[in-house]
Amino acid sequence: MKKYALVIDHAACWGCKTCEVACKQEFHVPNGVRLISVAEDRLQLKDNGLDFVFYVNVCRHCDDPACAAACPDEAIAQRQDGIVVMDYDRCTGCQACLEACPYHAIDFDADRGIAQKCNLCHQRVDRGLIPACADNVCLAHCIYFGDSAEIEQKMAKRV
Amino acid sequence: MLSPEQAQKRLGGQRFRLASNFAIINPKCVWDAIVEERPYPVKMLFFISSNPLMTRANAREVYRALEKVEFMAVADFFLTPTAELADIVLPAATWLEMDYIGDFWKRHGYLLPRRKVIQVGECRSDHEMLNALAHRVGQGEYWWDTFEGGLDYILEPMGITWREFEKKDYIRGEVKYRKYEQKGFSTPTGKLEIYSTLLEKWGYDPLPQFREPPESPYRTPDLFRAYPYILITGRRLPGFFHSENRQLPWMRELHRDPVVEIHPETAQKEGIVEGDWVTIESPRGRIRQRAKLFAGIDPRVVGAEHAWWFPEKKDPGHGWDESNINILTDNSYEACDPAMGATHVRTLLCRIYPERKQGGLA
Numbered sequence: 001m002k003k004y005a006l007v008i009d010h011a012a013c014w015g016c017k018t019c020e021v022a023c024k025q026e027f028h029v030p031n032g033v034r035l036i037s038v039a040e041d042r043l044q045l046k047d048n049g050l051d052f053v054f055y056v057n058v059c060r061h062c063d064d065p066a067c068a069a070a071c072p073d074e075a076i077a078q079r080q081d082g083i084v085v086m087d088y089d090r091c092t093g094c095q096a097c098l099e100a101c102p103y104h105a106i107d108f109d110a111d112r113g114i115a116q117k118c119n120l121c122h123q124r125v126d127r128g129l130i131p132a133c134a135d136n137v138c139l140a141h142c143i144y145f146g147d148s149a150e151i152e153q154k155m156a157k158r159v
Numbered sequence: 160m161l162s163p164e165q166a167q168k169r170l171g172g173q174r175f176r177l178a179s180n181f182a183i184i185n186p187k188c189v190w191d192a193i194v195e196e197r198p199y200p201v202k203m204l205f206f207i208s209s210n211p212l213m214t215r216a217n218a219r220e221v222y223r224a225l226e227k228v229e230f231m232a233v234a235d236f237f238l239t240p241t242a243e244l245a246d247i248v249l250p251a252a253t254w255l256e257m258d259y260i261g262d263f264w265k266r267h268g269y270l271l272p273r274r275k276v277i278q279v280g281e282c283r284s285d286h287e288m289l290n291a292l293a294h295r296v297g298q299g300e301y302w303w304d305t306f307e308g309g310l311d312y313i314l315e316p317m318g319i320t321w322r323e324f325e326k327k328d329y330i331r332g333e334v335k336y337r338k339y340e341q342k343g344f345s346t347p348t349g350k351l352e353i354y355s356t357l358l359e360k361w362g363y364d365p366l367p368q369f370r371e372p373p374e375s376p377y378r379t380p381d382l383f384r385a386y387p388y389i390l391i392t393g394r395r396l397p398g399f400f401h402s403e404n405r406q407l408p409w410m411r412e413l414h415r416d417p418v419v420e421i422h423p424e425t426a427q428k429e430g431i432v433e434g435d436w437v438t439i440e441s442p443r444g445r446i447r448q449r450a451k452l453f454a455g456i457d458p459r460v461v462g463a464e465h466a467w468w469f470p471e472k473k474d475p476g477h478g479w480d481e482s483n484i485n486i487l488t489d490n491s492y493e494a495c496d497p498a499m500g501a502t503h504v505r506t507l508l509c510r511i512y513p514e515r516k517q518g519g520l521a
Contacts, residue, residue: 024409
């Protein structure tokens with residue numbers, strides 16, 4: 001099965017956080033829980049002036065997901081297409097995955113007493129759509145989803 | 160429409176003679192009229208799309224005036240700190256709840272019928288309120304039977320009514336460029352006036368001049384020693400607009416607290432750490448915002464956000480004076496632009512220090 005790729009071009013991101021809002025609209029996770037988040041890194045001095053750096057954090061859908069290994073309830077599993085999906089019905093809220101994730105990409109939803117993470121909008125992807133954050137909402141057009149070779153081509157064309 | 164005697168009574172009309180040619184009154188003229196009853200007492204206020212307690216200079220004076228005024232009505236979508244001081248709050252219709260003509264200042268030539276799609280409760284549009292009010296105060300002859308008549312009036316030059324227009328997708332007028340080549344500019348001389356003959360007529364310097372701000376390192380060096388930073392206010396945030404949208408939890412998740420930008424070197428000098436609550440103080444008062452270290456700002460300058468209130472605080476004040484930068488701004492007539500009466504909100508002096516110092520906490 002073909003693997004999907006989600007690529008975020010940090011150099012192009014200018015921190016509008018529209019991806020965060022699109023994700024919230026898709027899943028309505030409570031205040032404080034963020035499946036994708038944009039952080040502002042310090043402004044950096046570059047050769048030709050000032051440069052703003054933003055950092056987008058989201059589940060990496062690792063090849064060997066540490067969260068899945070840490071979950072005692074087998075609530076996290078990797079699909080054949082690489083998407084690491086958390087089954088919220090099986091989650092008991094032990095938060096072992098939060099500890100295990102090396103990217104701090106999993107949040108705890110205190111309202112429902114469960115962990116939540118980016119499931120790469122698999123419910124959309126399976127219907128032929130692309131993830132909410134990548135669906136032409138990004139004002140800087142820096143979130144790419146799909147075939148990794150095609151994404152590379154698209155990014156190379158961009159100046 | 161006003162008789163000359165009536166026009167004479169415009170608050171601040173003699174002092175700010177450019178503003179008096181627009182529908183603009185310097186706010187302090189109104190506060191003074193309420194508090195000091197000069198030149199005559201103002202007894203009623205009706206605010207539309209306005210939250211002056213948060214957005215007008217010298218907020219404490221604004222508060223005193225709003226508290227004293229005999230009758231006050233506010234039309235708004237939300238219970239703002241200003242609305243909380245009102246005798247009557249009228250729920251205003253949003254743009255989806257009213258018919259209107261989307262002209263967007265017509266610069267691209269498009270006109271769109273903006274049709275009402277929903278009625279929520281008893282909400283009414285500001286326009287409808289004003290039209291109805293005009294009838295109640297005996298000025299109905301200058302207005303329309305219903306506000307739809309106002310829309311017809313706007314559309315009249317195109318020879319259609321609102322009922323006809325609302326069936327269309329849009330209308331685009333003829334687009335003309337370089338109109339000045341035939342008609343000149345809309346100035347008395349028809350020229351682009353760098354030397355303004357109108358300002359001259361109203362008794363002002365007709366040429367643009369540089370003047371040092373009312374308070375500055377050069378104009379007020381003694382004050383500058385006590386307040387050693389230049390304060391600019393009103394740093395813009397995408398998603399918020401002036402005092403709007405603070406009640407939306409999602410927006411607050413993206414930007415929870417008011418933020419003041421300072422240069423890292425300045426922060427170090429003042430013992431301020433990223434994310435600290437800091438006190439910003441001017442000769443008028445002090446407020447709190449959170450420090451954000453930012454190398455893109457001049458080390459001599461501090462850049463604060465404005466119009467912060469906290470709808471999540473359930474007391475009627477909603478924290479209006481905690482982080483409100485207008486506690487620090489100055490609205491004295493001498494400090495205002497002499498022609499327009501605009502307040503100087505980006506040329507103030509301040510001091511800034513960590514909040515923990517003040518309370519004696521570590």
